[in-house]
Amino acid sequence: MNNVVFTDFELITSYGQGMESCWEGLLGGKSALAETDRFDTSAFKSSMAGTVPGLSYHEGTSVVLQMLGKVLEQHGIPSDAGFLLATLNGEMDCVEQMVLTGEGEPHACCMNQLLESVRELCGVEDKGMVVSSACASSTVALGMAASAIRNGERDCVVVVSCDAVTEFLYSGFSSLMALDSGKSRPFDAEHAGLTIGEAAGYAVLMSEERAIREGRVVTGELAGWGMSNDANHMTGPLRDGSGLARSIEIALKVAGIDEGQVDCIAAHGTGTVYNDNMEMAAFHRVFSSPRPTYSVKGGIGHTMGAAGLAEALIALKTFETGSVPPTVGVVSPAEDAVGWVASEPVEVDATHILSTNAGFGGVNASLILRKGGAQ
Amino acid sequence: MKIDVLGTGWLTPSEYGAERLGLSVEYASRTTMRSLGKEDGLFAYPVKNFGRFESMSQRACYVTSLALRDAGMEYSKDLKQDVGLLGTDLYGCEQANLAYFRDYVEGGRTLARANLFIYTLPSSPLAEAAVHFGLQGPLTYLRGEEPSAESLIVHAKRMIAEGQAEYMMVYELTGELDRCLVVGSTDNASKGEF
Numbered sequence: 001m002n003n004v005v006f007t008d009f010e011l012i013t014s015y016g017q018g019m020e021s022c023w024e025g026l027l028g029g030k031s032a033l034a035e036t037d038r039f040d041t042s043a044f045k046s047s048m049a050g051t052v053p054g055l056s057y058h059e060g061t062s063v064v065l066q067m068l069g070k071v072l073e074q075h076g077i078p079s080d081a082g083f084l085l086a087t088l089n090g091e092m093d094c095v096e097q098m099v100l101t102g103e104g105e106p107h108a109c110c111m112n113q114l115l116e117s118v119r120e121l122c123g124v125e126d127k128g129m130v131v132s133s134a135c136a137s138s139t140v141a142l143g144m145a146a147s148a149i150r151n152g153e154r155d156c157v158v159v160v161s162c163d164a165v166t167e168f169l170y171s172g173f174s175s176l177m178a179l180d181s182g183k184s185r186p187f188d189a190e191h192a193g194l195t196i197g198e199a200a201g202y203a204v205l206m207s208e209e210r211a212i213r214e215g216r217v218v219t220g221e222l223a224g225w226g227m228s229n230d231a232n233h234m235t236g237p238l239r240d241g242s243g244l245a246r247s248i249e250i251a252l253k254v255a256g257i258d259e260g261q262v263d264c265i266a267a268h269g270t271g272t273v274y275n276d277n278m279e280m281a282a283f284h285r286v287f288s289s290p291r292p293t294y295s296v297k298g299g300i301g302h303t304m305g306a307a308g309l310a311e312a313l314i315a316l317k318t319f320e321t322g323s324v325p326p327t328v329g330v331v332s333p334a335e336d337a338v339g340w341v342a343s344e345p346v347e348v349d350a351t352h353i354l355s356t357n358a359g360f361g362g363v364n365a366s367l368i369l370r371k372g373g374a375q
Numbered sequence: 376m377k378i379d380v381l382g383t384g385w386l387t388p389s390e391y392g393a394e395r396l397g398l399s400v401e402y403a404s405r406t407t408m409r410s411l412g413k414e415d416g417l418f419a420y421p422v423k424n425f426g427r428f429e430s431m432s433q434r435a436c437y438v439t440s441l442a443l444r445d446a447g448m449e450y451s452k453d454l455k456q457d458v459g460l461l462g463t464d465l466y467g468c469e470q471a472n473l474a475y476f477r478d479y480v481e482g483g484r485t486l487a488r489a490n491l492f493i494y495t496l497p498s499s500p501l502a503e504a505a506v507h508f509g510l511q512g513p514l515t516y517l518r519g520e521e522p523s524a525e526s527l528i529v530h531a532k533r534m535i536a537e538g539q540a541e542y543m544m545v546y547e548l549t550g551e552l553d554r555c556l557v558v559g560s561t562d563n564a565s566k567g568e569f
Contacts, residue, residue, distance in 0.1 A: 040484070043484070043485035043486070088496065089467070089468070089472070089495060089496060089497070090467075092472070095472045095473065095476055096476060098473070099473060099476045099477050099480055100480065107466050107469065109469065109472070110466045110467055110469055111467045111497070111518055112466075112467075112518055112520075115518070127519065127520040128519070129517055129518065129519040130467075130516070130517065130518040130519075131515060131516070131517060132467070132496065132497045132498055132515065132516040132517075132518075133498055133514065133515035133516065134496055134498055134502075137515075140513070140515050144515075144530065147533050147534075147537060148533070150537075151533060151536075151537075153529075153533075167484075168472075168475075168476055168495075171479055171484070171487040171492075172475070172487055172489070172492035172495065174487065175486065175487040175488060175489040175492055176489050176492065226539065227459070227512070227513030227514070227515070227534075227539055228511055228512065228513065229459070229460070229502075229505045229510060229511045229512060229513070229514045230511065231455050231505045231506055231508075231509045231510055231511040232506060233506065234493050234499070234502055234503065234506065235489075235493060243511065246511065250538060250539060253538060254537060254538070360493065360496055360498075360499070360502065361496065361498055361499060361501070361502025361503075361505065361506075361514060362502060362505060362506065362514070363498070363502070363514050363515075365513075
């Protein structure tokens, strides 16, 4: 079986373009969430969002394609790479325009259209596949890509992911009473909801053998992946955390490690009471002792289907720097997060990092990232 | 371990059936698709809020029930099973997206309906099936060049082989012909483990 390594990636978030601006913002405890003027929020509980600066809205190219245009500008994606596009629901601003103007071709906003546009930006030969698994979409896509490489069906796969802040999503989450009126505060004692954010990025996964052969710079290994479903409720998670715990256990097994070898946790941490409580319940189930745990969503917001990719790429920085970022927005951790979540960076020489995501429909997905790989 | 298709349920606008059982039932001349579950007893127990589901979720539940029956797999309200779901269709949740946003705009862009919003994910029909049938394996929507169940089987087999789930339900929901295939180890089938 082949080891699977990260050889190239890029990310754009509300901190701006590039991993460095995102990392510095998170490590410095600064939030990139702010009031949005992208659409009228006066009817909603919140006006906060994590939007990428300098993008246009309802003026031609969709927000996700604008973001991807930036992150894929100087990509190093091999043309023979397999191709997976992970998104919650693609170009929702396109749907909005179609409804608001009454114009547009049938199926123009469908994800298979977006798939083709992104394929052209990537310059890959593979026709590709859309992966949509609610807010765990890119985590599932990374797992599927790694699985194909480990089993020798591919030696390189690019996972591209994107989701945008739109009125469509904002009004929907508002209808579910899921928004924090201010900036989201995952795992804080006063957590009260999520803040919607946007992000786009890509990661090139390669077999270790090919990476060595081509002299690629390796930033970490994707060692394990696990997926599960709560089979419980369309929008509410299984409160005892057993569903997410199941995906963590599978990921540990695929990675061939036990819970004691996980050094820190890049949690989903949306800021909603239901999610955060469920997630901490899962961690308490799986782990015999607390591990440094953080969420990036107080910094960049909940970036929907792109959340897992962003979190995995940010976690790779921990291997490089030895720092676990703080959870931006945490003042006083919730009772079940005491000893796990911090408001300051923590120094950890991590070998294994767990990254988790969960979403509507009871979806759960977990990744185990390992330091090193081919050098 | 040999992994193969163990059962198939299917549904068209006029008929439904199960492949291995050789079941084929015409229903359009006597009832609607929406009433089918109740009138023909297609579910072992009532699907909660079934009348509020959008069409694709209802169809996903029908073919799930038929496929499980075809594979000889029982399900019950209190039982969760190590079964995942992979599905594809023609246009994702395009109709649900338009229905949700039109309703929101017609309402003055102030209040949205949560019950319409939850179907604006292409994975939602699979999720409704997972909730009712207690399927707790991986769940994801996939859309490649062609929306065919056969193109997803390779992913289902790999997931079973690496221990993500014991069985996978593979869906192709096109409306003209909806299908659900149960994929699993033939060792289990021959041992009568389900």
